[in-house]
Amino acid sequence: MPTAKDILRIARSQLGTSERSDGWTKYGAAYEDRKHVRGFARAAWCDMFVGWCAVQAGALSIVGDFAYTPSHAQWFADRGRWGHKPRVGAIIFFDWSGSHSRPAIDHVGIVEAVRADGSVVTLEGNTDNAVRRRVRRSGIAGYGYPAYSTGSRPPSKPDKPKPGTAAPRWPGRYITQPPATSGNDVRTWQRQMRARGWHLAVDGVYGPASEKVARAFQKEKRLQQDGVIGPATWAAAWTAPLT
Structure with a gap:
């Protein structure tokens, strides 16, 4: 079973990778191939970047494979693996409107580190059209907790599966x-x-x-x-x- 370190290693290897001038990314193109659909190679790609990293790390079944961030967050909630405590390797979901509502989520990344001051270091795709490391303190709607082999149990009182x-x-x-x-x-x-x-x-x-x-x-x-x-x-x- 893959660990949080595995997906973080893959995500770090992509830092600086940017979309083409026409919006095309290898992350969207790979999503098209996996799902046997078209129209995603030039689409918003933050969540498809997470899926691509999961594929490379052998973690797709525990991370999920989505292009639509609210559905991805709900996928974690339905499995009892959604909460509001940051942890390394968690999938972090953002709602820039500040509603903290899963249906309003519009961005996603991977938690690389949690700082003592409460801020979260993330690895994100499609931020300024590239893969970048960010430090986040606000706009966080919640976290999905993949079932990694170690150090990935959900918090003590996660949302119950629907x-x-x-x-x-x-x-x-x-x-x-x-x-x-x-x-x-x-x-x-x-x-x-x-x-x-x-x-x-x-x-x-x-x-x-x-x-x-x-x-x-x-x-x-x-x-x-x-x-x-x-x-x-x-x-x-x-x-x-x-x-």
């Missing part, structure tokens, strides 16, 4: 297109896939973009690759391990 990690009952109809299936069950599935890190609109309509994500997900989880949300694919959206 219910619903088991799959809700399959709606009883196959979600497919064409013609495009629509409704609350489609929206429920889209919301769950987005929470898992897939780039997907939550509009309640199972169109071509949703089918593309479904096929990629089915391939990743070794399910029948038909682009149809039946009982097995529906359940896997909640129960299949993150990769």
Whole structure:
């Protein structure tokens, strides 16, 4: 099992790496390859940098793999690994508005050190368009605690996991297109896939973009690759391990 030192070593090796003039980064491009989607190579990349470091450190399953920071924070909370005490190797989440609300989170990094004065030294991607070391004292919404092999237990009173990690009952109809299936069950599935890190609109309509994500997900989880949300694919959206 990887340690906090492993991911910090990787993150430090990237200090000074910047995005291209057109916004392209290797972190976003690698995320596209892992998720079998497009549109991220030139997107905001702070969380994809964290995922890239996790891949290199062999820690993706315990760090998470996201491009959307609120979903990443919720992923930790759902596992009982969210709190407000800084520790080395923790994933630090920021809300610049100061609300300290997980849905409002808009930046992320990795804690490198905790100082006696209460400030936190971080390694962050997409800060001034590069990977940089920062000292943070404000804007901190909370921390995710990866299950490293040592020194990574969550705080004594973490937020409790929210219910619903088991799959809700399959709606009883196959979600497919064409013609495009629509409704609350489609929206429920889209919301769950987005929470898992897939780039997907939550509009309640199972169109071509949703089918593309479904096929990629089915391939990743070794399910029948038909682009149809039946009982097995529906359940896997909640129960299949993150990769």
